[in-house]
Amino acid sequence: MSELQPNHSPTQPKLTELRMIWSPVVYEALFNEATDAIFLVDAQTLYTVDCNRRAVELYEAESKQALIAIQGHQLQRQQFTPVELEEIANTINQTGSWSQEIEYVTLKGKAFWGHLTAKQFAVEGRLINMVWITDITARKTAEVQIRASLQEKDLLLKEVHHRVKNNLHIISNLLDLQSDQITEERLLNVFNDSQNRIQAMALVHEQLYQAQDFGKVEFGDYIYRLINNLMFSYGDRMRSIHPVVEAEPTLINIETAIPCGLLINELVTNSFKHAFPEGESGEIHIQLHRDQRQKLHLRIWDDGIGLPPELEWQSSTSLGLKLVKILAKQLKAVISFDKSELGVGTSVRITFAELQHRSRF
Template sequence: TGEFSDLFALVDKKHRIYSRKIAPVRLRFDLIIRDHPLDKIQLGKRVNEDRSNDLDLQKEADRIVLNKYAPVGAVVNNDLEILQFRGQTSPYLSPAPGKASFNLLKMAREGLLIDLRTAIHQAKKLDAPVRKEGLQVKYDEQYRTVNIEVIPFRPNLQGQPFFLVLFEDASRLPRSSAQRSDEMETVKHTEAEKQISQLRQELAAAKEYLQSIIEEQEATNQDLKVANEEILSSNEELQSTKEELETAKEEIQATNEELSTINEELRSRNLELNQANNDLRNLLSSINIPILMLGGDLRIRRFTPLAERLFNLIPSDVGRPFSNIHPNIDVPNLLPLILEVIDTLSIQELEVQDREGHWYSLRIRPYKTVENQIDGAVISLIDIDQLKHSAIALQDSRDYAAAIVETVRKPLVVLNSELRVITANRSFYETFGVSSDEVEQQLIFDVQNGQWNILQLRSLLEDMIPRDTKLENFEVSQVFDQIGTRTMLLNASKIPCLGDMQMILLAIEDITQRRQAEEQITNSLHEKEILLREVHHRVKNNLQIISSLLSLQSNRVVDLQASGSLQDSQNRISAMALVHEILYQSANFSQLNFAEYIENLVTHLFRSYSIQFPKISQRLDIQRDIVINSDKAVLCGLIVNELVTNALKHGFKNEQSGEVFIVLQQESEHQLTLKVGNDGDDFPPEIDLQNLQSMGLNLVMNLVQQLKGTLELERNGQTVFTIKFDTSL
């Protein structure tokens, strides 16, 4: 019962039978808080309300009578554990200090312990009520006279006994006139006589308790005597049995001596046999080869561990006919081959595959005994899967390489380490008009009457294998017998070794037509370059003529505004002419050195306005390696022309000194930033770049749009125009 021994009583120790004790049960309540509101319960009509009230009234009256007149007490079990309290027991029982306990003797007050224990012991023994009177109990610093009565009872006839312990206060009992006179005399006794009386009572109770213990001890001794007599009789029976066993032991020893002699002989033979078996087993296990031994009747005799998987065997298959086994190797006529080996004493060997496609070399040999007699066959399997796959892969590689060589449209030649032709593809024979008999096994320098015997080519080919070099883009121009003059491009490299053989693959490409086309293209480009140079020169001259005409016209115009307009047009034409001048002097007509172009353009503008603005200087911060095409250069030149001209005309007043600066930077691979500014007068705030009336600024906006760029204006003490555009668009 473990930790629940207080809930069960032992009924039969031998068979471990227990019965449930009547014990107080602690009520457990699980109070669960719920979130949903409680529903109101509609009470129905009360049934038999009057009868229920009569029963409750009767129970309440009985309870009052019992509490007033019945003695207080407690119900305890056989272990003196209190199961139930009846009435107010605090004058007689009190919880003991320390661990909580319901043991009646631990809770008894001073003066009750000895008599209470004696009374309960007598009640257990006699199974009858026992009463003790005149006990002095200390309660609330005073002694009270108490009577106790222990009444045994059993709720069930077969159950354990329980005891009802009742306490009576002697001072509350009804007295006769004789009792009152006795009490008056008792009161007159001295305090010493009271203590003597109390000690006598305790001594009498102790004597009774000791007498009961002595009686129990005598009963126990009597039981022990009976048990001792039974043990003695059992010992006599065991002694007789021992004598019989001694006789049988002597007979067995004689038999064992005979068997020992026989066992020694068998042991020596078994050792020899085990040694031979161990040697054979270790030998077979150390050989990493699947081996199967068959008897003359084709029954399985022995096999190695590796043979289990290939022949689909288990250890219990030893002794089974081999015909009942379905091996995992694909040999349809295996049994006839084994019988042929046994009959003819020949050795059979063939290549086989298992069900997974693994290759093995199957060898069947005759099994010979020590007397040189044939008594079966030995089957072994050698793993040749890697060798087989290597051979297949090598053959496939050869076929694959040969197919590639034959498919390639360029002439290919395979040479050995002596530079002799091993083979060539179809394109080689067709291109040079030779046959395989004329080429194969010949030195490459002797083929076609020594037309390949070129000193530099010989030197390069002879150095390839010793120095592990390559022949790349070696050009040969030669007159061949069958095809005439041809320009050939040769490339050669080593082929991975096949065994000890080293080979060279020589590829020949006919580039005669390519060289002719390249020569034609070069001549055509030279002619176009001369033509473009002449076109740029003529365009520049024509623009210079137009600029000169405008200059002559401006000298004859009296109106200053008209003269200024002509000069602006002249500067624009000069900006475009300057592009063509730089282009026809350049080696590349599609790209323009932008830094050189801007420097020349600004220098020209300052030279044309030097008389009017002598105190204005220029500052150029241009990245030198910027190159753009001519179309964008013309647009940028016109923008710089307009902005510099505008700065010279309107940025400085009353012969004011200052600076005009131009900054050109490359922000990224294709992104350029062009800044044109001055430190003169601020740009008028009323001018809106989105709504311009000036022709020059309108032209600038249109040019920026053609560049697919952006224009920004800064007015912080300086007037700066920033143009950003992409050169790749």
């Protein structure tokens, strides 16, 4: 049995001896076989005191001696200022670490991007910053390519909105030219209504063309411009009617903006044409707000003569009210017609949520 005793666990002195033998070997393996560049930097002078093989490769140095005894920030494309170095030192002293993405230049002049992480520890009373630098050039290159692709996509979308807007204006102008040959008032009104519907859609694309976000329309501003277009379209006939717009600044996607814009166009046009006969004066109010649950509340009311008592708007054969029904269904909206708070005129309340984006690709 005594012959087997040497195979038992070593004594404490032998453990210490093993640690003394293995520590440099393990340190050397971990340090030099690491996939990241590692620098040991004097925290006071910021000079490199040691670095691993990966650092030599990454910075295209002949040997580690070429990297030792220089300050690491001298290898950056844009070196830190003394003020920035002081701020970094303060951060490391307070938190024990610091990290940032930095563009470097190798000793042979090749640029690359690295993610730097620095941690501080003490060795025999001397503060040392251990700095890891991971090569992130491939990721940065991919990000640049993605940004360029997104910019190209934005330009294409902008061009699409611009062309759609122009084409809709051309159609509107053709209708306008054609209407010059029409003498019958009923047909002239049909042409005018069609022009206004086209202009309502064109206005959405015009605002998208001018916007920073090509998928969103600032709908408060859209309503003001839409009403101005309608007032201009009807000209002197609407001089006695005063529109009042109370619309919060609200961003709405294109899926919602076009049917909502057409809906407002139909309802306001209906008030213009039918609420104030024989040139009577009055007001048309357009209100829009978004509640805390992100529901949109649109209300359009006037102080005109109101709807005929026998009218069932949902079964009406009027093209305008048919469109209102179709557009409300498209918006998945709850819609109601009643008298305004003044006891006269018509009030239309519409509640709906913003429609979800459909995949365009």
